[in-house]
Amino acid sequence: MNRGFFVGFDDTDSPRGLCTTYLATEVLEEFRDFDIIGHPALVRLNPNIPWKTRGNGAVAIRFGKGSGRPFRVGVFGSRRVMAYPRSGVCSPDLEELLERLDRVVLANSARGERATNPAVFISLARPPERLYWNAVRELVRPAEVVRELEGSRGSRWLWRTHRGRRGIIGATAAVAWTGRRRTYEIIAYRQKSRWGTPRRVGWESVREMDRRFPTTFNNIDEPNRHIVISPHSPCPVLFGIRATSPRELPPAAAAIEPGEPAARSLLFISNQGTDDHLRRTHVCGLRPYVSAWLRGRVVAAPVSRPGGHVFFRLADRTGSVDCAAFEPTKEFRGLVRRLVPGDLVEALGGVHRRPFTVNLEKLAVVRPAIVTTVRKPRCPCCGAAMRSAGRGAGYRCRRCHARAGAEEAVRLPLARDLAGGLYEVPKCARRHLSRPLDR
Numbered sequence: 001m002n003r004g005f006f007v008g009f010d011d012t013d014s015p016r017g018l019c020t021t022y023l024a025t026e027v028l029e030e031f032r033d034f035d036i037i038g039h040p041a042l043v044r045l046n047p048n049i050p051w052k053t054r055g056n057g058a059v060a061i062r063f064g065k066g067s068g069r070p071f072r073v074g075v076f077g078s079r080r081v082m083a084y085p086r087s088g089v090c091s092p093d094l095e096e097l098l099e100r101l102d103r104v105v106l107a108n109s110a111r112g113e114r115a116t117n118p119a120v121f122i123s124l125a126r127p128p129e130r131l132y133w134n135a136v137r138e139l140v141r142p143a144e145v146v147r148e149l150e151g152s153r154g155s156r157w158l159w160r161t162h163r164g165r166r167g168i169i170g171a172t173a174a175v176a177w178t179g180r181r182r183t184y185e186i187i188a189y190r191q192k193s194r195w196g197t198p199r200r201v202g203w204e205s206v207r208e209m210d211r212r213f214p215t216t217f218n219n220i221d222e223p224n225r226h227i228v229i230s231p232h233s234p235c236p237v238l239f240g241i242r243a244t245s246p247r248e249l250p251p252a253a254a255a256i257e258p259g260e261p262a263a264r265s266l267l268f269i270s271n272q273g274t275d276d277h278l279r280r281t282h283v284c285g286l287r288p289y290v291s292a293w294l295r296g297r298v299v300a301a302p303v304s305r306p307g308g309h310v311f312f313r314l315a316d317r318t319g320s321v322d323c324a325a326f327e328p329t330k331e332f333r334g335l336v337r338r339l340v341p342g343d344l345v346e347a348l349g350g351v352h353r354r355p356f357t358v359n360l361e362k363l364a365v366v367r368p369a370i371v372t373t374v375r376k377p378r379c380p381c382c383g384a385a386m387r388s389a390g391r392g393a394g395y396r397c398r399r400c401h402a403r404a405g406a407e408e409a410v411r412l413p414l415a416r417d418l419a420g421g422l423y424e425v426p427k428c429a430r431r432h433l434s435r436p437l438d439r
């Protein structure tokens with residue numbers, strides 16, 4: 001007895017245009033003979049893989065025979081797009097549906113691009129959840145996914161890949177995501193005639209929206225004068241607003257002055273802002289292109305390198321590694337510069353291959369080291385500060401030649417300009433998956 005079916009797709013766009021989330025709206029148009037079950041899912045995967053186009057996003061949608069109270073998930077032109085909380089029984093013909101899905105995905109993919117490897121996946125049940133966890137945390141090979149799909153007995157799913165097989169990683173991971181930890185994003189899309197032209201989104205309207213809708217996040221970076229909701233690539237997205245509550249999103253989107261009418265909007269459920277990509281590990285467990293959460297001590301003072309990047313060395317009992325705050329992390333670098341050897345910290349970020357560094361997304365100052373200064377003894381005759389008489393030789397007054405032992409110097413703690421706590425990069429430099437601290 002089937003209660004609907006899932007579709008997943010990925011690797012359809014290129015830096016020159018298109019967008020896998022926009023393709024979701026075309027897939028919804030194609031499958032209008034079915035009901036949408038739940039929100040379409042925008043699933044972000046390992047943010048460190050070198051071959052991603054932008055945000056390593058893939059999409060999954062469930063269709064079926066709607067039951068329960070319908071709710072709005074989108075507006076296409078003047079049409080309201082509704083979804084249902086559950087599906088009744090239906091008997092889809094997966095082979096036929098795969099053909100239809102494949103056709104619409106190919107028609108809306110950057111097929112001429114060498115790095116675009118579209119994949120479609122269709123199934124009656126979610127594939128094993130580990131496909132999601134692997135894809136969000138590890139570097140996966142397409143063969144591993146295909147082996148998993150072929151090895152699962154009793155399941156019914158079909159897939160197709162074009163050019164390479166890489167797209168299958170994202171297409172299956174999106175369907176495998178169960179949405180336990182979730183946020184939402186409403187995306188407004190531009191009219192086709194405007195794709196590739198500059199966007200104008202009203203600064204004040206974004207500020208006001210940010211203030212009025214408290215469950216939205218990562219809207220605007222005021223110190224860096226950056227509107228975060230609006231991309232700068234030639235993709236079809238006009239803006240996207242994220243929130244923990246889906247209810248706030250339609251009015252939040254309506255509050256934006258976009259400077260042009262949106263052609264479509266769609267509300268996604270998402271793993272954005274969940275920190276799902278991070279895993280606690282030790283230095284010896286670091287591998288390129290994964291995300292790490294390390295605890296250790298600062299062992300070398302931070303250094304600034306050309307380009308405005310700041311590095312410090314962190315060590316735990318298994319080894320040591322450089323942690324980097326790059327120039328785009330702006331004021332966050334100021335915090336990193338204030339670290340001193342001995343600080344106990346946690347470094348959270350993606351592992352870069354060459355140079356081998358942990359690129360910081362967050363930094364927890366667990367226990368700042370106590371930094372001391374030495375107050376030299378005063379001369380008992382003239383009251384002047386005594387000078388060192390040489391290594392291990394105590395102190396001597398230059399004027400009266402009086403002597404004092406080394407033990408008479410007093411160590412005083414210095415005030416540190418660094419409080420314990422968790423710090424994050426500014427909004428303009430945040431990764432889609434990073435959980436904002438104010439969320």
Ligand code: ATP
Pocket residue numbers: 010011012013014019020021045046049051052053054055056057058116117134135136137138139140141166167168169170171
């Ligand atoms: P956009 O966010 O604009 O949709 P993108 O950044 O998602 O684009 P894609 O063009 O989809 O980039 O390319 C990402 C590719 O990486 C896809 O083929 C996807 O299947 C694959 N991929 C995703 N996660 C992993 C992973 N953990 N290991 C290896 N490959 C992965």
